[in-house]
Amino acid sequence: MKDVIYDEFQNKVDEVLIRHANLLDILSKMGDAASRTNRAVVKSITNCGCVELNVAKVEIPENLSYEALKVFKSEHLQGKPCPACREKIEEELGKLEFYIAALCNTLDINLYDVILKEYKNISTLGRYSLY
DSSP states (O other): OHHHHHHHHHHHHHHHOOTTOSHHHHHHHHHHHHHHHHHHHHHIIIIIOSEEEOOOOOOOOTTOOHHHHHHHOOOOEEEOOOHHHHHHHHHHHHHHHHHHHHHHHHTTOOHHHHHHHHHHHHHHHGGGTOO
16 A cells, blocks of 8 residues: 555656756755755754754764664754644655655656665664664
């Protein structure tokens, strides 16, 4: 069922994208959408304050096992986006997803297949993928 949703989304993007349908426009619009997504997240911290960011260099002890490393991860974010910030972040993520689908269409790549392949990679590699 989920593949149908991705396929329908990708088909709908192909149907409605007319003005910026060449590869260079799609790439620049995708970069713009990524920047706007970043900006929306940053503004939730710096402008609204609904999310707080506390970062410092994380000192990871040597010879730490993978299981301990997962528990050791830094808890640098506090709070959650308020409804207004969440709506803006989701809006910008939607635009980014739109242009990712447009890029897939232009290059004749199935978006669901891309996601499925990456899922298989991280499932197969598990801890060794270390994203």
